Structures are given as structure tokens and as C-alpha cells.
Amino acid sequence: MKRLRLAALLAAAALAVLPGTARADVTYPDPVPITGQQIIHDPTVIHLKSGGYVAYSTGGIIGARLSKDRVQWDDAGNAFATHPSWWYEYNSTGDPWAPDISYRDGRYWLYYAVSSWGTNHSAIGVATSPTGLPGTWTDHGKVFTSERTDTWNAIDPAVTRADGKLWMAFGSYWTGIRMVELDPRTGKAVEGATVHHLATRPDAPYAVEGPYVVKHGRHYYLFASYDACCAGVNSTYKIRVGRSTSVTGPYVDSTGTPMLEGGGDLLLAGHGRFVGTGGESVFRDGGQDWLAYHYYDADDNGTPKLGLNRLSWHKNGWPGVR
Template identity: 60%
Template sequence: MNAARPKHRKHLRTALTAAALAAALCGAGTLPGHAADRAARAPASAAAYPDPRPVTGDTEVHDPSAIRLADGSYVLYSTHNRIEARVSQDGRTWRRAGSAFTEIPDWWRAYSPEGDPWAPEVTYRDGVHWLYYAVSSFGSNHSAIGLATSPSGRPGTWQDRGVVFATTTSDHYNAIDPAVIQADGRVWMSFGSYWTGIRMIELDRRTGKPATADPEVLHLATRPDAPYAVEAPYIVRHGRHYYLFVSYDRCCAGTESTYNIRVGRSTSPTGPYYDRDGTAMTDGGGELLLAGHGRHIGTGGQSVLRDRGRDVLVYHYYDGQDGGRPKLGLNALTWGADGWPVVGP
């Protein structure tokens, strides 16, 4: 990865999507350096944001999702190359470990001529590792979310289970950027990018696919103005609230990126979600959690790793001191006295 890397395919899609939509829609036992909980609000200015933790090895990623395996090691999956895989013993030093898939499933070609999947989400439930991911043609909502399962969660062990949910060019939302949450015995999948924003359906706990043949598609968040730049949903529960994290604004333009992470909360996984000021996320609300600062430009594509009782914010940024290359960001995610998340070192 020493040569200059072209703009990532997923994010070429994002840029094209924006143009298309404007026209169409006029601690101990945790990853190293985990800070203690602190009762504080998010920084008031970009200069106050903490830098990501130091990481080494192969850390050039987009849309990272990580999980701690049974042996205590970590695996991280990211966009591109049949879902790129990286492993780490300590959460600090990462090495490339092939890809989730050894072969491209035939059905991918119907949505991506290149057979290039995006934005994986890796979870563990009921003795099984579940990997959700998106396949799409560029600049289009002719898109699909796929599913694979594995007993170990390790690269090369995944068995593809086919399409979970798909959209066509006649739909007003997009089936990419999946994320899954369990809540009171039920399983929900949020997804979406641009168009009318973030959506959600219920999944069958046993199969990991829609709970009904014609699932109700719920609406969680959108932006009020074209190009409706909100994507990459991720929901976690803390206390009595569910928190919806999203990425706002422009991704994947290197040092010109303006991606930033926003959050809202609800007492139900299905919403409605509001920011701290009470603005609904379906009305463009979203509490600013982390923005670009210093060399760390365009922070987003986030997920949350639950690691032995602690939360870690996992995301990518563009390195202003390394030609705008996308890099892995890891920060402690703690919770203030008011219940809102706080990014720490």
C-alpha cells in the first residue's frame, strides 16, 4: 500500500450518488489506552477532539467493523477486496489477513460489475458470527445487503447466505451500510445512504434475514436538503436509551473530505431519534460527536466495538500528513452523566 491509492470505489459511489440524488429528488482487559468514564460533553471545537489511539501495521481501511474473538484476539473487516480482513492480538498492531471471502458469490455481479462489497458489519449471536455487507452499482440505489455466517469469525471461513434486502432504482432509499442490533429478543437492521436517509427492518433471529416476506421499512433519519448526505448508521444501547450514530457530509475525497459523526437517541431501537436539542433525526437533527481535526480529516464510517464492558469507537479518517490516505481510527467511547456519548483518548 505504498503506491498512491485511487479513490475508493464505495466512495466514488457516494460522490456519484450525491449528484444523482440532487437531480432525482430536487480500561483493564480492553483495547490499549481505554480511558475511564468521564462526565463531560463532547468538545465544543474541533481543536478539542482527542486524536485516535496510536495503531501500527496495516491500518489503511474504509468503513471498519471489528469484533473480539473467543481467543481474545481481534479481527477487523473493511470495504474492498472481498471484504478486507485484518487481525490483531492486542488491538494496537494490525496485520492484513486476506479477505472474508475466498471467492466472489455469483449474485454479487447483479449489483456490482466489479464484484466489490462495501461496509461490512460483523456481530456474534447465538453461537454464530454474522457478517452483513453491501453490494451496489455506482451512483445507483440498485443495491443489496448480503449475509454470511461463520463459526469462528475468521477470514476465509465465511459461508455466503445470499441477499438479505435489496433496493431498485424505483425505490427512494438505498440498501447499503448495514448494521444490526439486538433488543429485547428481537433483531433489527438499520441501513441507508443518501436518498431519503436511514431505514430499518426487523430480522428473523434464526435466519438473520427479514422477519416477514414483506418487511415494514421504518424511517430513522434524513437530511432536509439535497444531496441528503447521511449514511453509515450504527445503533448501540446504553442505559435506557438507544443511540443512532451516523456519518454526515462528504466522504472519500481525501483531504477534501468533510465527513463527521453525529448521534441521536431514543427509548426504542425503532426511534424516533432526537439530538440533545430535541430535533428529530428525521428532520436533520444529529448531535456532533466527532469531526475532523489536525491531520485527522473526514472522520466517519463508524461502528462501535464492545470490548469487555467498554465501548470503542471504530472509524476511518483521511491522513493529512500521508497524502489523504484512509486510516483506522480507534477512540474510547464513554458516557457522560447526562447519558450522551463522549469520545475520549
């Protein structure tokens, strides 16, 4: 009887740590050690064609960090020297949020949002650069907007390519995560584009935001941040993921629960000093996928800092962090 009970306990423990199952692993890896300027919020990271890395983030006029080795990070000022004038339509200080960097057609593309806390009077803009470095960006204005009469919020952009088309996931609260098609020539939303619905929560305030879509194998994976951001050590941010064979969904978790019904496998949650893990993006480096995110350091008065972990892909097709 004891042997049978022990076997049952071991089987339950194995299920608890198997990636892509209904029960998430209750232990999470710490971010890999980094040095230098670690303070960051909503990071987007890319390995530059010229060598080295750049990370852009919320704060300043899109704050910039540079690294030669992905370990030592140095403050590099801001993406822009001055605020584009149209930003002031959305908040009195012209603050941009949650950038997303990508490379295509010989240029770097930087998407970002401008809004005010607690409103969906918001806009997503885009800039381009030949090098991806701070101080080299040319702004091209609005990509997509939302107003108080809309049921979505045009912030937290993330661009991906699928089936020869360009797509942008976005959204925060206001019924969650959406997606529109972009014109690859201009980088802006296709005129009259359908606003697809990818993920939400069952109840108001629909606390899901910060999407990022990655293609792996035959599936598209939607990563998103759930619960409360921006409250220091009281933040409850966590990263969940679902997948679909179509970039526009429907996305489901490993139990088959749609992300439009609150589903999503728990990928990374706060643990120890690393509180409120979220604001995530994914970048590829040397054939390896990396998860970039911020956490609030409980050992440093809740200061937001850069977290990096490798993404692993398991035989069952679901991602894990290590």
C-alpha cells in the same frame, strides 16, 4: 464588570465543551496510536471468542485485519476467497462495501452491501462463520434489496438486538437512514417487514449514511456519518448521534431536534491530519465501548486509515470520545 465578563466567558466555554449540548466540543481527541497495517475503510471490529481481534472493511473481497492486542494490526487477506456470483448483479467487479460483524447463537454473522456508486440498485447480504476469521465464511445470499423506484438505499448495514427482536439499520443518501426487522433464524429481513425511517437531512442529496445503533441505559443511540465521504483530504465526513427510547425511533439530539429533521449532536469531526472521520461502528471490549472509524491521513496523501477511540458515557446520558 471585568469579573462578570470573565464569569460569562467561562460559563460559555463550559457549555461549549459539555457533551450532549447543542454546541459541540471544538477539540477532538486523536485516535489511539496503532501500528502495522493501518489502511482501512468502513471498519467493523470485534473481539473474538478465541482471543484477539478482527477488523473487516470495504476493499478487496471484504478486507481483513487481525490483531492480538488492538494495537498491532496485520493484513489477513479477505473474508472470502472468491466473489459469490450474485454480487455481479450490482456491479461489474463484484465489489462489497461497508461490512458489519456480530456474534449470536454460536456463530459470527457478517453483513455487507453490494452496489454501484451513485445508484440505489443495491443489496445487503449475509454470511456466517464458526470462528469469525477470514476464509471461514459461508455466504447465504441477499438479506434486503432496494431498486431505483425505492426511496432508500440498501447499503451500510448494522445489526442490533432490541426487546427480543433482531433489527438492521441501513441507508445512504436517498432520504437517509432506515431500519427493518430480521428473522433471527435466517438473519434475513422478515417478509413484508416495515421499513422504518430513522434519520435524514432537510435537503437533497440527504447526505447521511453509515448507521450504527447501540443500547446504553434505557436509550438506543443512533450514530451516523454526515456529509461527504471518499474524497481523501477533501472529505467532510463527521459522526453525529441521537437517541430514542425505542429502537425504531424517533431519534432526537440533545436539543430535542429530531434526526428526521436534520438533528444530531456532533460527536467527532476531522481535525489536524485526521480528515473526514466516519464510516463508524461500535464494539465492546472488556466492559468498554470503542468507536471504530476511518479517517483520511493528510500527512499521507489522504490514505484512509483505522481510527479507534474509547466511547465514554456522561452523566447526562450522551456519549463522548476520548
